[in-house]
Amino acid sequence: MNEAITPIKQPANAVETSATATGFRKSLRRLYRSKWMMIMMIPGLLYYLLFHYVPMVGILIAFQDYNLLKGIWGSPWVGWDNFRTVFNSPDFPLILRNTLIISVYRIVFNMLPDVILALMLNEIRSRWFKRVVQTITYGPHFLSWIIVYGIVFSLFAPGSGLFTTFVRDMGWGDLNLLTDANYFRPLLIASDLWKNVGFGAIIYLAALASINQELYEAAVVDGAGRWRQMWHITLPGIRSVFVLLLILRMGSILDAGFDQVYIFLNARVYDVGDIIDTWVFRQGLEQLNFSIAAATGVFKSVIGLVFILGANKLAKKVGGSGIW
Amino acid sequence: MVTKSDRLVNGVLYAVLALFALSTLFPLYFVFVMSVTPYTEVLRNGGFILWPSSFTLQAYKEIFGSSRIPDALQITVFITVVGTFLNLLVTALLAYPLSKKSTPWRNGILLAIIFTLLFNGGLIPTYLVVRELGLYNTVWAMIVPGMVSTFNFLIMKTYFESLPQEVEEAARVDGCGDIATLVRIVLPLSAPILATVGLFYGIGHWNEYFKGIMYVTDRSLAPIQIVLRNMIQTPSISQELAVNSTDLAQLPPETVKMATVAVAILPIIIVYPFLQKYFIKGVMIGAIKG
């Protein structure tokens, strides 16, 4: 481990500008200097190569009439036919719209509450109270959607639901939350928030924990109140994590949460709740068609790629740093 | 220092948090109560029981009476502990170099990694890789194919980037190489993020289901979530026409289901408070610097 030649790392661009003349040798030297860094990465890179890049040949299935026997290298090519089938499905405009709307709802109404809960917990001085609240709110994340739906159903079922019965007994009329197209999306979002906000706050709590406490002390000396501390120290401290999560979420803009939607969906709210993934699932029930599923996947990925690139660019422009 | 409005804000904070916590406690409580109530009692109340009129551990006896669930728990604990350790190791070794702008090909590698978030080849080719590597039908098939989560990797990388550079530079001046800097300086400073990412990985392993189904056939290697899912799944819509579903009458009673749910989620909830102390150690960086 002879590191005597590298006293202090220089910023990368400084090296590059001086390297234009003998670029190749310089970069070789740079590689040599970083050899331990490179070696460290080997297990991780190997993993990505083997479990992500090698299987990526599977994307070709989207452009084939995939035949299980002939495999990826032998199945006939059909160009854009599978995509055409997907786009020409009578439901496609509807499911695309629903997917986008539900996804955007989730970004807005599920990401912000995570931050808010973390900020609230951060303001709590009582250690035991903070710990108890943190642990309890984290609990529902581990209940499956089937169980959560069971609870929602026993509260809001049109006939026997506890809450419905209460409303009816009070003479406020009949309540049909589960089958009302106006309430379906809010119900999805609210139950998701309720189930996952405690879990979602963890990452911000970790970010808050890494803020230098001296900053707060200095602020108090300067006479900054609670709100100014939050604005000038706390929020900047979790900014990078928030931006990171936001950009990543953009990449899965066409994932609207199959597990939950599949359980909550019913025929009376198809118009507002049917999404791309439930559609693909239904296709698979009736007939095995790998290519249709693959084509839908590629479509979702391409849209995700556009969004993630755009979001990263925007983040760099506005805030100075993106993910890469 | 504490003003009147401060006190008001505090009161509201405590009240809101307490109420919300109560609402999230409710289903966990509900699962637990149902698991310790006699089955006829559950039937009579149609599900919701606020206070059990009598108490029984019958459901738990049934669960632990056969070796099925204890065996499955053992598998799950193994993949969680070993898996999380390996995850953290490989992820940190990848994230640290990529958090440094000076690392050659950094941007290219990062882009290539992020690309995998979006595009994947699907089940069949991944299965082929698992099989060709000899992992099929071993406990490693549930660990290795998820070695690095890109999401966790990015969190760790972002955190490493936010660490004060001066500390590391001082270490290098003292003659520490890349590996020594990572092990002796960076990782000790990263307790909150290691706890967080470790928790995320651990939860992922604890909830492992899909790999257990696809890459493992040996029943004795099935993790707890497979057992649980087999128990609580409801017939899918495709079975709407299956009238001769003789099975329905033989499904395990609700109390046993709920006891299984409790056994499957309790350990992972109990772990959390022990990790929380790492989230309150924000002072550490300052202490070292000073």
Add this chain to the structure above:
Amino acid sequence: MKKSLLTVLAALSVVTAACSNNGNTAETNEPPANAEPAASSDPVKEPETDEKPKLSLRFMTPVGSASANATLPAADKDFVKQAIEEKFNVDLKLDYMVGGEDYKNKMNVQLAGGDIPDIFIGDGAASQKYATDGLLADLTPYLNEQTTPNYFKWVRQQELDSYQLKGMNFNRGILPFMRNQYPAWYVRQDWLDKLNLKAPTSYDEMIEVMRQFTNNDPDGNGKKDTYGFSTSGNGASVPLEFPQWLANGFVADFQIVDNKFVDNRTDLGVQKVIQDIIDINNEGIIDPDWFLSKTPGHLDKAAQGKIGIFFSGDQNVALEGAPNSMQARTKALIPEANWQPFNPFPDKPAIWKYGVPETSIMVGAAVAEKKPENIQRSFEILNWLAGEEGYLLTHYGQEGKHYTKEGNTITLIPEAYDADIANAGNWLGIYRFFTPEEPSVLGLDVIDPRVSPRDQAILKTVASFPKHDALPPITLAPPEGMNIGDLRKEMNKLHIKMIFEDKSADKWPQYREELMTKFKGREIFQGYTDQINSALKDNPLDAFQ
């Protein structure tokens, strides 16, 4: 660094080699290259000697959700495994999972990866894909009257013939299926008695009973908290359990009327069915939760004594002797509860259809090519399972221990069975995949001492309700490029829309037209008609309307 790069490249080439192997062999249509490492046996050698060589066999089979978590016991306690391995000199491995999406996925990856089980079992959609992809072997040499006589006690040759896909070899065997069906409506006899009513014998009487059950406090608790009828729509559809379907002449899902194929749920007559359902829904005499209720949610309500009538295809549902039956569950809460089957349509020629083949037995073409002796031996085992010896062992356990046999009469010993099997994880259910619980097929008569005279009467009544053969035994598959999933979803949506939003079935003709055109219903069902005609041959059906 160099070394690990080499490892990567090596691993890469292994994977691509595996893929290209599959591809090449398929294109040239020659015997596939060795996808399985252990396949070095000489294919020319004739294995039929007196002393059969020991073989390793693997079967992949779905199990019912009751056996979802069953595990096979240790080899010394697994008397079925012992019997099979001794008799056939094999090492048998069963891959079993609950049937469903996961099972299908797992089978797909194994087949795609060339890990083909010796015998695998899958549903219609899956077997159709495998057959058209050319994965499946021709079963003619293995599954015929000479090689597997016992099998043909369960399935007829003519059924096998018409089950095949057009233009394909004989490559989908039929998994022996429950031919008899036991559908019935069940009513709370104690409620009827209390309100001085009789079991309904017509649709109008049935509705009147529902009305009284809702309005006249049959459980006498002074609250109006009971309903006449419930079912589980799973939030998706109008279940065929509603008596209104049968009242308007629709038996189960498909039928042939006036020499025409009829898809019951998209027929013009659905208008009347939906209107009748709207009427009772509006009147409030059925459980308002029926639509969202997920199976078996309505049965839970019935067990709580909130529902007076339900429909079930499970013949054990009202037996007091069956441990988890509705009768047993209801009785645990309400001692006087008494569920009894009834048929509100005694004049109809059928209230349901007989069982139809839905599940296929398949063999991989590659395996049959390479190791025909494996397939041959596998079918010997299946034949044994379908015969008396195998059937008895896999359904009732060991003779003398779990049951006694006198002539053709089998008397069960429930205590021994419960101790060794039911309470040991109910593992025998795993081996039962090959034959349904239908002892009469083999001429056996089973006596369960737990079945009381009351239960016996119920079983007899339920069995007596008339059924019919709806269609010739074929698997209907939508024509190439058509998607019936979209059609069914839209159809269900429209049914539900009429009931809850329109509150009138007036628009059905217009809705139906949209299903027939925009969602290609007419083409799909004409396709079905053509498929049926190719099975009927002599007197074809008229065109679909």
